[in-house]
Amino acid sequence: MTRTTLVLRYGAFAVLATLANLGVQRIVLAIGEGAAVFTLAMLAGTAAGLVLKYILDKRYIFNDATTGLRAGGQQFLLYTVMGLVTTAVFWATETAFWLIWQTDAMRELGAVIGLTVGYVVKYKLDSKYVFTRREAVA
Template identity: 50%
Template sequence: MQLVLLYSLFAAIATAANIGAQDLSTRIYAGPWHILLSVFVGTGVGLVVKYVLDKKWIFRFKAENARHDATMFTLYVTMGLVTTAIFWGVEFGFNHIFGTAEMRYVGGCIGLAIGYVIKYRLDKRYVFRSFA
């Protein structure tokens, strides 16, 4: 139960970082493709935040060196491709249907929540398998 609560807390922190980075990005740049750019920026920020938290507190992973850490991060990103597609699909779907930034962010939060549930299972099985 403690693991579920901790993982949920970290998912909320990464979601806040993602949505916050998106909002900041759209405030800084409002030109063509600003929404797509903001989603890319938010995804990158959220990914790094979640990786740092997950590897230390959820999976208790300690890299042998920088190369080992980079390899693990690459696996982590690879497992995130499917979940990122879910997150983006829901966020862009909400943007298309409702047409407001607020509802786009709601869609982003829903998509991230779904994605994080799936991502935990993928990370445990394929990324941090010897640490889980």
């Protein structure tokens, strides 16, 4: 895979995961208001984006052939752990934008900025620590 293809594919997958994340957040936020609903929305959205991105990255970015419940579970756990730091960046940015402007549009802009920074860092971490048994990728 060429570097350009890798960047475009990874970017497209990040957009899909971001849309899944924000879509789930909107669904949860539609049930009410307040800090508890906001927190639940962020957690549910993050989970949706995480699972989708893992599936896409494993197969189409890192060409990872790891199989089996135990190995796959360990790999997903490591993928999730690598995402903790990047998720903190995303959550902090989204929350800051909400606290400053208190509009859904600015909250979502903060989420997009935080997710973008997070995904760049996450690729570096995943390629070094998570998907170590893979075919060569540019």
